[in-house]
Amino acid sequence: MDMINATLGPLLIGTLIATFLSGMNALQTILYFRLYPEDTIRIKALSRILDAIDTAFTWVTMWWFFIENFGRMPEIKPEQKLRIYIFLRRL
Numbered sequence: 001m002d003m004i005n006a007t008l009g010p011l012l013i014g015t016l017i018a019t020f021l022s023g024m025n026a027l028q029t030i031l032y033f034r035l036y037p038e039d040t041i042r043i044k045a046l047s048r049i050l051d052a053i054d055t056a057f058t059w060v061t062m063w064w065f066f067i068e069n070f071g072r073m074p075e076i077k078p079e080q081k082l083r084i085y086i087f088l089r090r091l
Contacts, residue, residue: 008065015062022055 029048036044 011065012062015058018058019055022051025051 026048029044029051032039032047033044
C-alpha cells in the first residue's frame with residue numbers, strides 16, 4: 001500500500017491541480033474572446049483546443065492507472081503509457 005501512496009497519490013493530486021488550472025485557462029480564453037474580437041476564430045479556438053486536448057490526455061492516463069489497472073499495482077508498467085503521454089505533450 002505504501003507504493004500506491006507514494007506513486008499514484010501525488011499523480012492524482014497533480015492531475016486535479018492541473019485540471020483546476022485548465023479551468024482557469026478556460027476563463028482566460030473567454031476573456032480573450034471578448035476582449036479581442038478582431039482576431040480570427042481559428043486563433044481563438046486554437047488556444048482552447050490545445051488545453052482541452054492536454055487535459056483529456058492527462059485524464060486518459062489517470063483512467064488507465066486507476067480504473068483499468070485497479071488492484072494490479074505490481075503488473076502496471078507505467079513507463080510505456082507515460083512515454084506516450086510525455087511525447088504527446090511535447091507536440
